[in-house]
Amino acid sequence: MCRERSGRHGDYYVLIDEVQYAITKEELKNPENIRLYNVLNGLLRLRNVDIYVTGSNSKMLTKDVLTAFRGRGDEIRVYPISFQEYYSFAGGDKSDAYEEYALYGGMPLVLNKKSEAEKMSYLQTLFTEVYFKDIMERYDIGLPDVLAELTDALCSSVGSLTNVNKIKNTLQTVKNIQVSNTTLSNYLEYLSESFLFSNAKRYDVKGKKYFEYPSKYYCTDIGLRNARLNFRQQEETHIMENIIYNELLCRGYSVDVGVVEITETSAGKKTKKQCEIDFILNQGAKKYYIQSALSVSEQSKLETELRPLKNTKDFFKKILISKTSMKPWTDEDGILRLGLYEFLLNENSLEL
Numbered sequence: 001m002c003r004e005r006s007g008r009h010g011d012y013y014v015l016i017d018e019v020q021y022a023i024t025k026e027e028l029k030n031p032e033n034i035r036l037y038n039v040l041n042g043l044l045r046l047r048n049v050d051i052y053v054t055g056s057n058s059k060m061l062t063k064d065v066l067t068a069f070r071g072r073g074d075e076i077r078v079y080p081i082s083f084q085e086y087y088s089f090a091g092g093d094k095s096d097a098y099e100e101y102a103l104y105g106g107m108p109l110v111l112n113k114k115s116e117a118e119k120m121s122y123l124q125t126l127f128t129e130v131y132f133k134d135i136m137e138r139y140d141i142g143l144p145d146v147l148a149e150l151t152d153a154l155c156s157s158v159g160s161l162t163n164v165n166k167i168k169n170t171l172q173t174v175k176n177i178q179v180s181n182t183t184l185s186n187y188l189e190y191l192s193e194s195f196l197f198s199n200a201k202r203y204d205v206k207g208k209k210y211f212e213y214p215s216k217y218y219c220t221d222i223g224l225r226n227a228r229l230n231f232r233q234q235e236e237t238h239i240m241e242n243i244i245y246n247e248l249l250c251r252g253y254s255v256d257v258g259v260v261e262i263t264e265t266s267a268g269k270k271t272k273k274q275c276e277i278d279f280i281l282n283q284g285a286k287k288y289y290i291q292s293a294l295s296v297s298e299q300s301k302l303e304t305e306l307r308p309l310k311n312t313k314d315f316f317k318k319i320l321i322s323k324t325s326m327k328p329w330t331d332e333d334g335i336l337r338l339g340l341y342e343f344l345l346n347e348n349s350l351e352l
Contacts, residue, residue, distance in 0.1 A: 011048050011050070012049045013049075013051075016054070017054050018054065018056065019053045025138075025140065040053070044072055056194065079246065080246070081108055082247055083098065083101050083247065084347070090111070094341045095341075098344075101243075102239050103223070103234070104123065105123070105221040106222075107221055120227065123227035124227045131224070132147075135191070135194050138194075139190050141190075146177060146183065146184075147190075147191075150171075151191065153167055154217045154219075155233075158216075158218050159237075159238040159242060161202075161216060162214055163214035164181045188217075197217045198217070198218050198220060198249065200217075200218065200245065201256050202215055202257045202258075203259065204259050205258050205259060205277070205280070206260065206312075218245045218246065220246065221246075222242055225242070241278060243344070244321060244340075245279065247343070248290075253281040253283045253288075254281070254283065256282075257276065257280070258276065258277030258278075258308070259274050259276060260276075260308040260311050262274075262275050262307065262308070277290070277308045277312075281350075288350055289318045289319065290318075291319070293305045293321070294323050305320055306320065317336065320336070320338065321339075322337070323340045324340070328342055328352045
């Protein structure tokens with residue numbers, strides 16, 4: 001039908017939604033023989049036809065489909081709505097809007113739900129009946145209990161350093177579940193490919209190299225994270241860090257976790273310790289260091305947050321984001337102090 005119509009005058013658009021359902025499990029085992037890709041490439045030869053392919057599996061879209069297009073396609077990553085988008089719809093007090101956003105997240109249909117019960121029910125159903133079922137069916141999950149426990153562990157520890165061995169030991173000691181490292185690694189990959197989690201690698205600022213492990217996992221939508229945990233675990237510090245991470249991805253930054261080695265002298269002895277920078281951002285020639293802190297009202301907490309920023313030994317911009325209503329200002333060390341709402345609502349806030 002497409003070929004027949006494309007011979008006529010005018011432009012035509014072909015939209016294929018949830019492309020992963022058009023490919024069988026047997027075809028996935030041998031990607032070179034996936035029939036859909038040949039069909040898409042055939043349509044690309046038609047000058048007056050544009051093709052739009054959407055789906056909820058990152059590997060299939062960013063690797064398989066784009067590879068099949070042989071350089072003739074572009075990826076457009078769609079994220080849950082940002083706090084800025086949420087606030088433009090909800091309005092009202094910024095603090096109240098943020099608390100609502102930090103609880104229910106940015107899945108668009110949440111905005112249409114009137115009561116708290118409706119919002120909770122929608123998110124829990126979305127997680128179990130859409131995301132989880134899709135993962136189970138698409139990847140033929142043989143150990144559903146392990147996948148469930150792994151998901152719970154990641155949701156409970158957003159912003160915490162995680163590696164396969166740590167998760168494996170936790171499952172063995174706490175849940176009495178025996179599972180191989182390979183299975184856990186595969187399941188972590190599936191959860192990331194399905195847009196439930198994003199992985200941030202650790203980067204040695206002074207050594208200029210990546211650590212193989214541990215790394216951090218963040219939930220793509222904080223509302224889905226809360227729904228998975230039945231809205232029980234509301235760690236404000238980690239939720240704020242997760243929201244900042246998601247906002248940075250929405251703005252197009254490549255985001256890593258920074259590690260800075262610092263030498264301290266105590267009682268005449270020098271000791272080395274590793275300090276963490278929450279986020280290192282890269283975007284072309286631009287680079288930023290960001291610390292996320294719920295509060296820095298105590299001097300000791302402020303010094304802890306600023307120490308790694310002061311010891312990077314380079315001249316890239318350094319920023320401390322805290323949950324405060326203060327106006328942006330730059331301290332004597334050249335570090336930009338930024339309030340959370342200013343950061344989230346102003347796309348150019350990092351340039352202040």
